[in-house]
Amino acid sequence: MDEEVECSILQCSGHLPQYFALPRRQSKASGCQKGWAGTLRCAVESDTATGAFLIPYFIALLFEGIPLLHLELALGQYLRKGSIGAWNTISAYLGGIGVASWMVSVLISLYYNTVLTWVMWYFINSFQEPLPWSVCPLNENRTGFNEECYESTAVNYFWYRKTLNITPDIAESGRLQWWLILCLAACWAIVYLCTIRGIETTGKAIYVTAIFPYLVLTIFLIQGLTLPGATEGLIYLFTPNLSTLKNPRVWLDAATQIFFSLSLGFGGLIAFASYNPTKNDCEKDAVTVAIVNSMTSLYASIPVFSVLGFKATTAYWDCLDRNIINIINEFDLPEESIMRQNYTSWISFLNSSYPEKIAGLKLKSCDLQEFLDQSVSGTGLAFIVFTQAIILMPGSQAWAILFFIMLFSLGLSSMFGNIEGVFTPLLELQIVPKSAPKELLSGIICLISFLIALCFTLGSGSYWIDIFDRYASSVPLLVIAFFEVIGVVYIYKINRFSKDVEWMTGRKLNLYWQITWRFISPLLLLIVFTAFVTLQLQKPPSYTAWNPKYEGFPMKEEKVYPPWVQAICVLLVALPCMCLPLAALFHLVKQKRRSKDPSLVPSEVFSCQGANINFSHPKE
Amino acid sequence: MLSSASQMHRMLSKYGLVSKQLWEIMHLCHITKCVKAQRMGQSRISILEQLLAEIGMIPIAENHPQMMNNLLSTQYAWDANEEYLFKAMVAFAMRRYSSKSTTQISNVLLCNVTDRVSFWFVVTDSSKNVTTVPGSEVEAAIRMNRNRINNAFLLSDKTLQFLKITSTLSPPVEPSTPVWLIVFGVVLCLIVAGIVFLIISGIRKHKKKNKESTERENLEEKVEVTLENGIPCEALDIKAGHVNGVFAADDERFTSL
Numbered sequence: 047m048d049e050e051v052e053c054s055i056l057q058c059s060g061h062l063p064q065y066f067a068l069p070r071r072q073s074k075a076s077g078c079q080k081g082w083a084g085t086l087r088c089a090v091e092s093d094t095a096t097g098a099f100l101i102p103y104f105i106a107l108l109f110e111g112i113p114l115l116h117l118e119l120a121l122g123q124y125l126r127k128g129s130i131g132a133w134n135t136i137s138a139y140l141g142g143i144g145v146a147s148w149m150v151s152v153l154i155s156l157y158y159n160t161v162l163t164w165v166m167w168y169f170i171n172s173f174q175e176p177l178p179w180s181v182c183p184l185n186e187n188r189t190g191f192n193e194e195c196y197e198s199t200a201v202n203y204f205w206y207r208k209t210l211n212i213t214p215d216i217a218e219s220g221r222l223q224w225w226l227i228l229c230l231a232a233c234w235a236i237v238y239l240c241t242i243r244g245i246e247t248t249g250k251a252i253y254v255t256a257i258f259p260y261l262v263l264t265i266f267l268i269q270g271l272t273l274p275g276a277t278e279g280l281i282y283l284f285t286p287n288l289s290t291l292k293n294p295r296v297w298l299d300a301a302t303q304i305f306f307s308l309s310l311g312f313g314g315l316i317a318f319a320s321y322n323p324t325k326n327d328c329e330k331d332a333v334t335v336a337i338v339n340s341m342t343s344l345y346a347s348i349p350v351f352s353v354l355g356f357k358a359t360t361a362y363w364d365c366l367d368r369n370i371i372n373i374i375n376e377f378d379l380p381e382e383s384i385m386r387q388n389y390t391s392w393i394s395f396l397n398s399s400y401p402e403k404i405a406g407l408k409l410k411s412c413d414l415q416e417f418l419d420q421s422v423s424g425t426g427l428a429f430i431v432f433t434q435a436i437i438l439m440p441g442s443q444a445w446a447i448l449f450f451i452m453l454f455s456l457g458l459s460s461m462f463g464n465i466e467g468v469f470t471p472l473l474e475l476q477i478v479p480k481s482a483p484k485e486l487l488s489g490i491i492c493l494i495s496f497l498i499a500l501c502f503t504l505g506s507g508s509y510w511i512d513i514f515d516r517y518a519s520s521v522p523l524l525v526i527a528f529f530e531v532i533g534v535v536y537i538y539k540i541n542r543f544s545k546d547v548e549w550m551t552g553r554k555l556n557l558y559w560q561i562t563w564r565f566i567s568p569l570l571l572l573i574v575f576t577a578f579v580t581l582q583l584q585k586p587p588s589y590t591a592w593n594p595k596y597e598g599f600p601m602k603e604e605k606v607y608p609p610w611v612q613a614i615c616v617l618l619v620a621l622p623c624m625c626l627p628l629a630a631l632f633h634l635v636k637q638k639r640r641s642k643d644p645s646l647v648p649s650e651v652f653s654c655q656g657a658n659i660n661f662s663h664p665k666e
Numbered sequence: 667m668l669s670s671a672s673q674m675h676r677m678l679s680k681y682g683l684v685s686k687q688l689w690e691i692m693h694l695c696h697i698t699k700c701v702k703a704q705r706m707g708q709s710r711i712s713i714l715e716q717l718l719a720e721i722g723m724i725p726i727a728e729n730h731p732q733m734m735n736n737l738l739s740t741q742y743a744w745d746a747n748e749e750y751l752f753k754a755m756v757a758f759a760m761r762r763y764s765s766k767s768t769t770q771i772s773n774v775l776l777c778n779v780t781d782r783v784s785f786w787f788v789v790t791d792s793s794k795n796v797t798t799v800p801g802s803e804v805e806a807a808i809r810m811n812r813n814r815i816n817n818a819f820l821l822s823d824k825t826l827q828f829l830k831i832t833s834t835l836s837p838p839v840e841p842s843t844p845v846w847l848i849v850f851g852v853v854l855c856l857i858v859a860g861i862v863f864l865i866i867s868g869i870r871k872h873k874k875k876n877k878e879s880t881e882r883e884n885l886e887e888k889v890e891v892t893l894e895n896g897i898p899c900e901a902l903d904i905k906a907g908h909v910n911g912v913f914a915a916d917d918e919r920f921t922s923l
Binding site: 170173174238239485 | 846850861
């Protein structure tokens with residue numbers, strides 16, 4: 047269906063209503079999907095997933111997320127172009143924003159699919175009884191368990207050794223893990239299947255990937271609330287520990303989380319919005335998408351935290367039980383004399399009467415709060431904490447299968463957005479001839495991405511994914527968003543934009559939009575960006591490595607990135623950001639050359655100064 | 667502790683095994699307080715009594731290991747009858763191991779039975795004049811018959827623990843092809859089938875469109891021929907229905923302003 051792509055660009059309004067109905071629902075759905083992915087990511091980075099996180103999250107949403115969302119949706123809907131075309135239209139010097147968005151989408155789709163690979167690996171391993179991450183394998187002479195597994199937990203062992211086969215240092219690349227390569231190929235094949243004809247197939251796939259997670263999450267909610275210890279987890283979620291707000295890292299994470307959650311700055315929103323009819327109420331869309339997104343994040347966090355509470359409670363009980371056994375052994379007390387309830391009174395009694403004995407036992411202090419606070423950073427939440435909790439639930443295979451299918455569909459819908467963000471600008475720039483079938487183009491993109499992503503299946507792959515996650519997906523988005531707001535407000539001039547939006551929605555822009563677009567959002571973005579840079583410069587970036595030979599094993603070893611890795615981090619941040627000045631420079635040079643040669647007629651007339659309202663008829 | 671030792675003394679004397687040497691050695695048993703048994707527990711089972719005892723082997727030689735017996739009774743109380751059964755099982759194990767039928771129940775001695783059912787036990791050899799069987803032999807015998815002993819007491823390796831006798835863990839059942847490969851194969855087949863289906867349907871649609879567009883081109887040529895004949899409008903009028911259809915179709919392809 048080539049017509050539908052052409053329509054988006056050529057704006058046939060109303061002749062193909064079914065195509066507009068579908069993408070319209072889809073633009074809402076895609077926003078919600080990103081919201082899901084944001085939940086996944088937020089749930090995944092649980093060191094900030096506490097009750098106090100909700101406060102900076104909502105502030106960032108209000109002053110950064112919703113204004114930017116509205117801006118991008120309105121832009122795409124009005125200009126009827128993808129991100130590169132739209133920014134070229136605003137000002138030829140700002141065309142770099144579109145290119146930067148494209149580059150960010152490319153980087154993210156490269157590494158994001160590897161996370162899906164891990165999810166798929168866990169999914170296909172969930173069909174076994176017992177679950178492979180619940181038991182330790184035996185050592186060679188079968189007298190005990192594998193040492194690495196015994197020292198840490200079976201879940202950790204399965205994640206670090208059986209799945210990642212992780213190397214102790216980022217400089218050691220290790221080998222390609224063939225099982226991960228298989229799963230990666232399958233994941234890219236699924237992505238190809240769903241984006242094979244662009245929006246057409248993606249639109250249908252999104253219906254499944256949008257509805258299914260809601261179902262599974264509801265099931266998990268019901269199950270989670272019936273687990274013991276769930277209430278502790280929920281209380282922990284909703285009681286803010288305000289001291290964490292003093293850490294600027296939390297604010298930073300909230301700001302960057304909003305971007306990922308609402309997929310701002312990726313260019314995908316502009317592309318999706320360009321399929322909408324012109325007179326669509328984009329303001330209502332923006333607010334609806336943002337609210338639905340936050341509500342789903344909140345809704346998703348309830349089962350997550352009840353399961354976390356359950357896991358913490360079980361760990362706490364195990365700790366208590368171990369101590370109780372040690373005490374009963376030592377003092378020859380009858381069984382069931384010390385129970386969990388009277389543990390503290392017994393401990394105080396014994397401490398006063400036999401302090402040396404108690405000290406000799408080396409009891410671990412069991413504190414429920416401490417277990418709840420235990421933060422697992424990175425992808426640890428889904429693959430370590432949750433899998434451990436799933437083992438404890440009855441019928442663990444079914445829960446594991448459901449959970450990983452849900453994660454997979456969440457991640458897949460984010461991938462759609464990313465791939466769309468890669469696909470559409472390529473079509474727009476007409477790098478590929480029109481006659482080439484879309485299937486071929488998407489196939490080539492998927493194949494190239496698969497080959498590049500093979501380097502994430504190395505032994506050190508997960509360290510690289512952490513780097514991409516930390517650097518490629520946070521700072522460039524801030525920069526892009528900043529220039530987006532500045533570009534629209536001060537270069538395109540906000541008054542003109544207000545009139546355009548008014549023409550589309552039929553109402554005047556109210557004060558909230560005016561203030562946030564003019565002052566608050568750019569200011570906030572600038573503050574977050576400078577804070578990020580300052581924090582990064584304060585100490586050299588470090589990472590935690592899984593090293594079985596480390597003395598403190600099973601704690602992870604803190605290491606500093608070697609200089610060449612730091613250079614790559616800087617490159618990841620700089621690459622998209624460089625597009626902005628480079629594109630402006632390129633355009634400047636072109637202008638100068640054209641002004642020197644007056645015979646050449648400038649071909650791009652649409653630098654939009656004084657564009658009329660019927661702007662919906664772009665050049666052919 | 668002292669009372670149980672004297673009990674032991676009484677028991678030994680009953681069987682005529684007492685000698686001063688043995689008594690002193692027995693005394694040694696409860697003075698050299700050995701490491702308490704570790705109760706490995708699943709405390710979630712309802713426990714009626716818990717028996718933990720310390721068992722030590724009387725050190726005849728330096729390298730005799732100390733054994734501990736650790737019993738967790740889930741369904742029964744530990745009394746003299748259970749002790750008798752235990753002695754019988756140990757005697758049975760010794761008989762099977764060394765295949766000489768001389769070991770009697772009376773040869774197995776328990777001492778230091780505490781409330782938590784842990785005790786030391788010793789196997790004596792009546793044929794060799796009140797010497798004890800070396801620890802390594804007893805160890806090997808019990809290891810060989812561990813399963814039977816466990817089942818006699820309805821316990822497992824975890825709940826009935828002999829110190830110094832580590833159990834050989836059974837390896838998990840490995841199917842010939844790992845399960846995940848099978849699932850992966852199924853998933854991959856589905857994906858490939860979907861891709862092939864979509865590509866083929868795309869190619870077919872493309873071919874149909876090409877055929878339609880060539881048909882349309884043929885019609886257009888006829889129209890052009892008619893247009894070039896004199897007055898286009900009259901020519902159009904004559905060919906009214908035919909031509910209008912083509913033009914109307916063309917119209918819809920353009921975007922309306």
